[in-house]
Amino acid sequence: MVTKPVALWGFMGSGKTSVGKALAQKLGYEFVDTDELVAQRFGKPIPQIFAEEGEAAFRRMETQVLSELIQRQRIVLATGGGMPTVPENLAMLRLNALNFYLRVPVEVLYERLATAQDRPLLQGFSDRYFRIASLLAQRERFYTQAQFILSCGRKPPEQIAEQIFAWVRALDDGDDAVTVDLGARSYPVVIGDNLLERLERIFAAVPLSEPFAIIADESVAEPLGEKVQERLQRLGKAHLVTVPSGEGSKSVEQAIRLWQWLADLALPRNGTIVAVGGGVVGDLAGFVAATYMRGVAFVQIPTTLLAMVDSAIGGKTAIDLPQAKNLVGAFHQPRLVLCDLTTLATMPDRPFLAGLAEVVKYGVIADPALFTYLDEQAEWIVRRHPIALRVIIARSASVKASVVVADEREETGLRMVLNYGHTFGHALEAATGFSLLHGEAVAIGMTAEAYLAWRLGLCDREVLERQTEVLRKLELPTHLSQVPDAPPVALDTLMAAMGRDKKRRGTTLRFALPKRLGEVTITDAPVPETLLTEAWEFVFCQ
Template sequence: MKTVNVALGDRTYPILIQGGLLRRAADHLGPLAAGRRLVIVTDENVRHHLDALREGLSGAGMSSEAIVLPPGEGSKSWAVLADLCDQLLTLGVERQDHVIALGGGVIGDLVGFAAAILKRGCRFVQIPTTLLAQVDSSVGGKTAINTPAGKNMIGAFHQPALVLIDPDVLDTLPARQVRAGYAEVVKYGLIDDFAFFEWCEHNAAGLIAGDAEARNHAITHAVASKARIVAADEHETNGTRALLNLGHTFGHALEAEAGFSDRLLHGEAVAAGCALAFAYSARHGLCSGQDARRVAAHLAAVGLPDGVAATGITASGAQLVDLMRYDKKASGGVLPFLLAKGIGQTFLDRTVDLADVEAFLDEQPL
């Protein structure tokens, strides 16, 4: 078993990574349950993993309840949040209880936010079942729901007590979901780790096809990278954690234009956003055109969007920039962008002119 700790003082928590961990989760949840019933929140797409988890808990003499929500980004809404909180209260969840988030990023974000506000804060555990959630959203304590104004606009920082990652659950994940999750894997190489980007170039095909060794290495490396960044800047106040948003400003605008639907998955939008961030950087001479082309070529090679055209979005630059104006990272009317001086050399730029971004986007082929 691999263990990565998110070092946050008295709120430090472990991330455990091991194949088959889902069925053995009771070994690690038992001390947290303290003899009380556990409440598991999941969605319709994850019922098979729910059964395995509950069987393992039952075999260890632990009782559990399950709340099953509709799948998809649409569940990150006020209505579903309110319904979830009502169900948790009806089940008698108390502050010291641990709610289990079993699912992808949607479930993790939603359940984490519900835990943050229920009775002014109760505890929760992340058991991510998608590659994207395992390498990104389950770690770091960002929780949120979406609104018509944009993605993750209402939320809270609320760290889990424990993260259990079982790479074996990815064997049942649709290929498109694996590719989308891979976008958040390669992102760590693009941010500040050129050697890892090179590893990705050589191993992405195997990782996506199901190579267990490649998946375990990628997950462990990504989680360790994120844990290091979160420990240095938990609430995104000194600019370090902002580096994790590479590709997200462009990507969230594309997601919003797609209606936060399966038309464009989050990881697909991030991939397109990373390619655009490098292309924009090259346009201004910050990085070489060769680097920008190399990033786009790698994304395209694994079946991810390498720009606006590949997402199927036909919005104008003005339309996409209008969506960016609602970005929660904006401060004092300035929207920071993650740009690059090269692969593995991402930096935060607070001087970007949105009119120039609009023109850049209008130059992109549709």
């Protein structure tokens, strides 16, 4: 149960006060409307504060009030509409509260605010609809950083309060969440310790309906698959099947076996498929969920670091054919992703560390604060300290979610930024007969591609040096000789492997390359072969 502040975010007129009061009553928590408290504390109504002292003074008052409230427990906060747009407030709320954005469409907001006289930010605008729409558009990028985004429409406050109440009951103070914001197909990625112990409450909060068909990797079926089954049986029927560990299970044969298992169970369209395991089981079970009865609800419970930060988020599902990996698949978003950090305890070091390569990638392509965190906390991350794991997984999920939201079906090319380190990485995997782990190949690939970016004049050499340092601290390879048992590989073989990649895409090789830490650009012009060779040599002879 969450005892830290529960904060409701949203535009004026989105119902924070009425929802907050109903929620506080259900929880038996205190309710505070921050606008009311500011007015009370500073002795005048908000329109008067705006008129006499201006918006900046009001924002300072808000921050002062928030810094006191945020330290309290068992309190529901209805925050002022502009509160999360101030960086200091956003950081305070994000770190210390469980936050819900009450999203209401602009039409409904207009209906509620068309004639309001007590909203200083709307006064004096002849076209109030336009004013609401533009202010909302400016604020949306702040609001969407709340852990949960609720589509409220015209739902009664009582119903919204009920939904939040279920989450507050299901989660603990140490849990975090990120919402993949895809409108009606939005879903939360929940991150925390011992989430499986609270599984039935979390499923009820989504909500997800029985019967449940649990598909688990055989190496984690006991105890994780069985624990999932035991908890879900409290909500109704829950069946468990296992699939053999390893990439070989992403096969047509396993898909057929699972379709038939579901048919024998007579799983109805409103049942739920639950994947428990790494990316292999997630991709396979996701594909089966996308196709069985033309699509049923699906939950990802990733148990490897790679699956938590990458494959479980984004809705790409697939099986392999002998001709190529991931050749048959579908986009099918999960309804929930549940990253229980305790499940990582049994992961051997090598694949765990390899999973960190994707985390470094997110830092370099989009999140300089994550990159700095990796640099400063590397020791704790390598030791799998639960707080460090929660931070890096939540931030990675947030980057992956934002890219997925921008290009859900890989149509605009924006998802291409995720390929940083992968053009060299894939060639290296192929040329070495997959004797490196994917993350190891990506770490070396990022080194080669950062070198390339520097040689192309896109970034300072410092980017390459800092990235190399962070990879080293995280015990990831930056050149081939650091990989245990890596076979020798010739430059020609690598260049040929890259050429095959190029042919498959029917275009010149395109790279996502860093401009600085936290920003990448996609190359359009062909990169000279001499530079590609130089980059390969760099990761062989460093």
